[in-house]
Amino acid sequence: AQTVTQSQPEMSVQEAETVTLSCTYDTSESDYYLFWYKQPPSRQMILVIRQEAYKQQNATENRFSVNFQKAAKSFSLKISDSQLGDAAMYFCAYRSPSKIIFGKGTRLHILP
Amino acid sequence: GAGVSQTPSNKVTEKGKYVELRCDPISGHTALYWYRQSLGQGPEFLIYFQGTGAADDSGLPNDRFFAVRPEGSVSTLKIQRTERGDSAVYLCASSLNSGTQYFGPGTRLTVL
Numbered sequence: 033a034q035t036v037t038q039s040q041p042e043m044s045v046q047e048a049e050t051v052t053l054s055c056t057y058d059t060s061e062s063d064y065y066l067f068w069y070k071q072p073p074s075r076q077m078i079l080v081i082r083q084e085a086y087k088q089q090n091a092t093e094n095r096f097s098v099n100f101q102k103a104a105k106s107f108s109l110k111i112s113d114s115q116l117g118d119a120a121m122y123f124c125a126y127r128s129p130s131k132i133i134f135g136k137g138t139r140l141h142i143l144p
Numbered sequence: 145g146a147g148v149s150q151t152p153s154n155k156v157t158e159k160g161k162y163v164e165l166r167c168d169p170i171s172g173h174t175a176l177y178w179y180r181q182s183l184g185q186g187p188e189f190l191i192y193f194q195g196t197g198a199a200d201d202s203g204l205p206n207d208r209f210f211a212v213r214p215e216g217s218v219s220t221l222k223i224q225r226t227e228r229g230d231s232a233v234y235l236c237a238s239s240l241n242s243g244t245q246y247f248g249p250g251t252r253l254t255v256l
Contacts, residue, residue, distance in 0.1 A: 036186075069247075075233060077187070077247035123186050130200040131177065132237075132245060134186030 034059045036126050038135035045114045046143050052099075053109045053138050055124030065127040066100070068109045071137070072120040080122070083107065116142050146170075148248035150236050156254045157226055165221040165251045169238030176219050177245060178211055179235040187235050193219060226255045 035058045045051035057066070068080040083091045083100050090098050095115075099108045111118055119142045124135040149168045157163050169176050175194050179187035189203040193213045201211075208226075213219040223230055233252050237245040 075235075075250045075252075077235065077237075079244060079246070082244065125186075127245075129242065130192045131189035131203070132179075132187075133189070136184075136186050 034061075034126050034128055034133050036124050036133050036135040038124050038138050040138045041136070042139045042141065044141040044143055045111075047114055047116060049114055050110060050112045051114055051140065053111075053122055053124075053140070055107045055109070055135060057105050057107060057124070057126050059105070059126065061128070066098075066107045067125040067127065067132070068096070068098070068107075069123045069125055069134075070118075070120045071123060077123070081109065111140075114142050116144065118142055148236055148238050148246055150234075150248040150251050152251060153249065154252045154254070156256065158256050159226060159228060161226050161255075163223050163226055163253065165223075165234050165253070167219045167221070167236030167238075167248060169217065169219070169236070170246060173238035173240050173246075174216070175239045175241060175245075176213060177237040177239075178219070178221050179237065181233040181235055181250070183232070190221070223253075226253075228255050231255045 037056045064085045066083045070078045070080050081091050081093045081096050095112045097110045121137045123137045126133045151166045177192050178190040181187040191211050192200040196216045208224045211221045231254050233250040235250045237247045239245045
């Protein structure tokens with residue numbers, strides 16, 4: 033069965049600095065999708081970035097980028113120039129054909 | 145509508161009662177998913193619909209939980225004989241076929 037592990041329950045970063053959130057996963061499949069979702073206090077899960085496993089190039093979305101290491105089954109999220117609005121829970125997720133499997137999340141605090 | 149909507153936003157009920165939670169997916173999205181998010185955890189998959197049929201209900205915890213999507217659009221999650229352990233945020237998501245899932249704001253269920 034697929035699993036997703038986030039080993040950092042909480043992290044803090046100074047505004048305008050860079051922070052990296054870690055994620056590892058386990059799967060026997062060769063083709064899959066990985067995601068980072070953001071969940072602010074409003075509870076809405078917002079897609080931050082996605083990576084297709086067959087693509088070697090790391091995905092980027094403005095200030096958000098990933099470091100995808102397929103052999104190591106690692107999928108970290110880097111947030112550059114952190115902003116107060118980035119404060120939220122961040123979930124790493126793996127998509128099997130019909131469902132998404134989420135990690136337990138990392139709460140990110142932005143220090144002004 | 146522009147996004148996935150869920151009603152009610154909050155639901156408080158007493159142990160043993162029956163509840164219904166509603167999800168309105170993004171117009172045209174063929175796939176619909178229900179997840180349950182307990183406090184301090186990531187969302188856990190409950191059930192997935194493709195059109196009107198439940199394609200995967202492997203996440204439903206027991207036979208007190210049931211979901212329908214009779215016309216292939218709106219879905220209702222039904223919980224019978226609620227227990228305190230059912231208290232959680234219930235999230236709904238929709239996607240076009242098996243593409244990116246877009247989440248609603250969730251329903252917070254509290255069982256007293």
